[in-house]
Amino acid sequence: MSHIGAIFIIIIGMVLVNNYPLAQFLGICPFLGVSKDLDSAKGMGIAVTFVMVLATAVTWPIQRLVLDPIGVGYLQTVVFILIIAALVQFVEMFLKKSIPGLYKSLGIFLPLITTNCAVLGVCISVIDDELGYVDSLFTAFGAGLGFWFALWIMAGVRSKLSDQSRIPEPFRGVPIVLITAAILSLAFMGFGGMFQ
Amino acid sequence: MEKSKGAVFTNGIIKENPVLVLVLGTCPTLATSGSVETGLGMGLAATAVLVCSNIVISLIRRFIPDKVRIPCFITVIAGFVTIVQMVLQAYVQPLYQALGLYLPLIVVNCIILGRAEMFASKNNPIDSALDGLGMGIGFTLTLVIMGTIREIIGTGSYLAGDWFGLAKGFKGIPLQGAFMPGMSIMTMVPGGFFAYAIVMAAVHYFTKDKKKIRKDFACAQCAAAGNCGSSEDAAAAEEKGKEGEK
Numbered sequence: 035m036s037h038i039g040a041i042f043i044i045i046i047g048m049v050l051v052n053n054y055p056l057a058q059f060l061g062i063c064p065f066l067g068v069s070k071d072l073d074s075a076k077g078m079g080i081a082v083t084f085v086m087v088l089a090t091a092v093t094w095p096i097q098r099l100v101l102d103p104i105g106v107g108y109l110q111t112v113v114f115i116l117i118i119a120a121l122v123q124f125v126e127m128f129l130k131k132s133i134p135g136l137y138k139s140l141g142i143f144l145p146l147i148t149t150n151c152a153v154l155g156v157c158i159s160v161i162d163d164e165l166g167y168v169d170s171l172f173t174a175f176g177a178g179l180g181f182w183f184a185l186w187i188m189a190g191v192r193s194k195l196s197d198q199s200r201i202p203e204p205f206r207g208v209p210i211v212l213i214t215a216a217i218l219s220l221a222f223m224g225f226g227g228m229f230q
Numbered sequence: 231m232e233k234s235k236g237a238v239f240t241n242g243i244i245k246e247n248p249v250l251v252l253v254l255g256t257c258p259t260l261a262t263s264g265s266v267e268t269g270l271g272m273g274l275a276a277t278a279v280l281v282c283s284n285i286v287i288s289l290i291r292r293f294i295p296d297k298v299r300i301p302c303f304i305t306v307i308a309g310f311v312t313i314v315q316m317v318l319q320a321y322v323q324p325l326y327q328a329l330g331l332y333l334p335l336i337v338v339n340c341i342i343l344g345r346a347e348m349f350a351s352k353n354n355p356i357d358s359a360l361d362g363l364g365m366g367i368g369f370t371l372t373l374v375i376m377g378t379i380r381e382i383i384g385t386g387s388y389l390a391g392d393w394f395g396l397a398k399g400f401k402g403i404p405l406q407g408a409f410m411p412g413m414s415i416m417t418m419v420p421g422g423f424f425a426y427a428i429v430m431a432a433v434h435y436f437t438k439d440k441k442k443i444r445k446d447f448a449c450a451q452c453a454a455a456g457n458c459g460s461s462e463d464a465a466a467a468e469e470k471g472k473e474g475e476k
Binding site for chain 1: 254256257308312316331334339343419421424426427430434435438
């Protein structure tokens, strides 16, 4: 029972306290770019969560069982980014062949994920924090859910921000989105200190 | 249309500033601009990687098959990031710790992949080096400006830090005095978004006659654009890329 409790705390911690886009500055590019409407936010959120868990599931054993024992831990960056790129491609090919319906809705987001720093970030940070395998997987899952959650809120807010809104001229476009993100991250700061 | 060497160099600093105009590399910009020291460190590290990878990619651009170019670029960039990481760890330990996770994440910094895709793969090594240097300086300059705003308002002093070991434990120049204590929110996460928004709005304000400087998020400037538009081609390209890597 206590183990389930620990996993619950990891997930809540990653979604609310250490939310990737709003508290740790990871995955900001897609957070700002793909949050224009709720549909694409959903697709991107699901795709990122899936790839994060998969990438952590593959990179953790490679670091611990291959790179560390033969003493080439410094190759981490090169190896991880190649694994993520290959993995994303594999997932895309698999979806295209076996689940074309899902591929239609998620496919366009997959190539963008290779250069999403949140995915590489979660793979490296679970190694840096020396988490166990199961904890790492749930951390990745929580980070993905947190990303999705933030993207979803952001898309909801932005869909109400139409061109008719009275935004001062210099703030139109990107700056007003950043101000929105700042206010959202202020709200998320309230969750800091929930644990520990 | 050939551009002069000077135009290639200054392009990245002002007209196509990667952070403020192209809206690339937002994650490291927000994360490391909490103080001038970390911002400058991040800017210089990214500039080093950008110049080196631009030169190498430009040199080997004729040997890279078009379809596998993205994985090739990423491999070259990752190699240089690893070198920078090791150099910093060996000689500038405090900076290495301050940048932390964001140092390996230079690999996925879209400025570097974006310049490789848009410039280095089409131009000669000298122009590519100049472009990389200009873009790197533009990036560093933006980080320093944002770091200045956030540090002065956030801590009430300026230029605090170890300065790569040159000035150990320098407390910074006190600027605001006792009448206004630091608003620490500016060094935290929301302050990053606020400072970025305000600097960008200022750029929009001062360039409002020149409409072309303003850009929205569009596919054209995304680093993955070549990969994403026609996923049929991209899939084939990546598939071949993996075979090549084996």
